[in-house]
Amino acid sequence: MRKFSFIYQYITNPRTVGAIWPSSKFLSKKMVDGIDFKKAKYIVEYGPGTGVFTKKILEKRSENTVIMLIENNEEFYGILKKKYNKQRNIIIIHGSAEHVQQYLLEYGIPYADYIVSGLPFASLPNSVSKGILSNTLKVLKTGGEFVTFQYTKVKIPFMRNYFPNITLKRELRNLPPAYVLQCKL
Template sequence: MKIPSFIYQYLINPRTVGALLPSSKYLSEKMLEEIDFEKAYYIVEYGPGTGVFTRKILKRRKQKTIVVLIENNKKFYKLLKERFIQEKNLIIIHGSAEKIGKFVNDYQIPYVDYVISGLPFASLPQKVSTNILANTEKVLKEDGLFVTFQYTKIKISFLKHFFPNINIKKEIRNIPPAYVFNCMKSKGDGRFEN
């Protein structure tokens, strides 16, 4: 899929695609900085789009690590199926991240170590965002991590309802510049300083 196709998907689905261009390699690196690929058995990605983060996740994961991609856009879903057809231990689902609980049950995944999200929470309907975050919090293991990026900090207090311990990093080498939120379930973990 060429960049104009990505732009086209943004123009017809601005609330769910969220950006005119795919994420930069710099943003990809910042999104994956906190992932311990040696210890990760189950990684989920919401809204992988054209697979910018996915490529790096698949390259770094252990062979037995199961990666689950959940993509609601049908064009991107088909592209991902074609692009990663040879990958083992990769599950690609066409559906909403709201149903993460059902999806992990369907594939007998006992817990999730990391959830990487490219979803635009600033433009998603509030109810959809609430369902996604509440269900994500339920499937993550106790010391699991939810990593998302946004173009503003407007949703930080909303995210803190579900993940009280959030570390924020800015990546200016992206169009537009983005904030990466590393979100943990418990306040007293001590992993991040706020």
């Protein structure tokens, strides 16, 4: 996907596309560094966009690990289908992360070991953020982890209502620089 198309999606959907540029390879690496790919059976990705984190997850995953991508943006969903539809054990959903529980049930997935999120919580309506985080808690396996990134620390107190244990890492080699939040119960 050309970069100007990503910028176009940001301009036309600023509340759901949180950046003007895809995430860097450096941010992608930090986002998946904490995942135990040998043990993970089910990984869910919220808002994969053009698949920058997805690519890194697919490179490292065990061949039997099931990956579910949930993308709300129709153009990004189409790109993901073209890129990854032939991959083994990958499910691509056009829908909202608020309905993660329903999607897992529909595909017979009992839980998520890890949920990786590219969602812009700072620009999402509070009610949507609450719905997503509440349902994330319902599907995340005990001992599982929710990994997201944000460009500011403004939503961290809000996220601590759901995940009291948040480890923060800074990635300066991204446009704009970002914070990676590894969230545990």
